Amino acid sequence: xxxxxxxxxxxxxxxxxxxxxxxxxxxxxxxxxxxxxxxxxxxxxxxxxxxxxxxxxxxxxxxxxxxxxxxxxxxxxxxxxxxxxxxxxxxxxxxxxxxxxxxxxxxxxxx
Amino acid sequence: xxxxxxxxxxxxxxxxxxxxxxxxxxxxxxxxxxxxxxxxxxxxxxxxxxxxxxxxxxxxxxxxxxxxxxxxxxxxxxxxxxxxxxxxxxxxxxxxxxxxxxxxxxxxxxxxxx
Numbered sequence: 001x002x003x004x005x006x007x008x009x010x011x012x013x014x015x016x017x018x019x020x021x022x023x024x025x026x027x028x029x030x031x032x033x034x035x036x037x038x039x040x041x042x043x044x045x046x047x048x049x050x051x052x053x054x055x056x057x058x059x060x061x062x063x064x065x066x067x068x069x070x071x072x073x074x075x076x077x078x079x080x081x082x083x084x085x086x087x088x089x090x091x092x093x094x095x096x097x098x099x100x101x102x103x104x105x106x107x108x109x110x111x
Numbered sequence: 112x113x114x115x116x117x118x119x120x121x122x123x124x125x126x127x128x129x130x131x132x133x134x135x136x137x138x139x140x141x142x143x144x145x146x147x148x149x150x151x152x153x154x155x156x157x158x159x160x161x162x163x164x165x166x167x168x169x170x171x172x173x174x175x176x177x178x179x180x181x182x183x184x185x186x187x188x189x190x191x192x193x194x195x196x197x198x199x200x201x202x203x204x205x206x207x208x209x210x211x212x213x214x215x216x217x218x219x220x221x222x223x224x225x
Contacts, residue, residue, distance in 0.1 A: 034214075041219075042219070043201050043219050044201070044214075044216045045216070046213045046214075049213055093212060096159070096161070097142055097159075097161070097212055098156060098159065099144075099156070099203075099214055100156075101153045101154040101155075103152070104153055
């Protein structure tokens, strides 16, 4: 169930479907962006990154898109699997190498 | 294995009793930081360090101290813990450089202050 005070955006998909998780960032000077996955009881794990001089980067089953005009980042997961169920965070790097994280999106994959 | 190790993983303490959460990384990273994670608020940076003997405040430093006497260690100190410091804490490290500065996270320390 949902904890009091927890208002994560949620995305529920069927196994095998593609997932798209969105993120708006705030600092137009940010030069580096990362997507992290956090499973219950674990620390955030790196998924994929992208530098500000790129607009798309692909990994294994994941793609990150960056739209600097509207300060928007998205993570696409192809053929989503139950093991992809987790909270996903975007992070932007600003000055002093500081990472600022979004609030996160809870992805639930239904078998 | 490259990793960030935090201890303890779980801690219950009483208000006012000083405690230290340790963090150690074996990747020779210059940059280390502490975050707290609270429901609905995401990860917020407490303190960071860009190298030995160089530390600075993050977004929520009140009630915390850190030290960086060695490159691999970055302990978080709560001199007088209060219930509002009940949270999930993460230590992270990353190399400094232009190309790749993803942060590696520890497994977390769940702290309860009663």
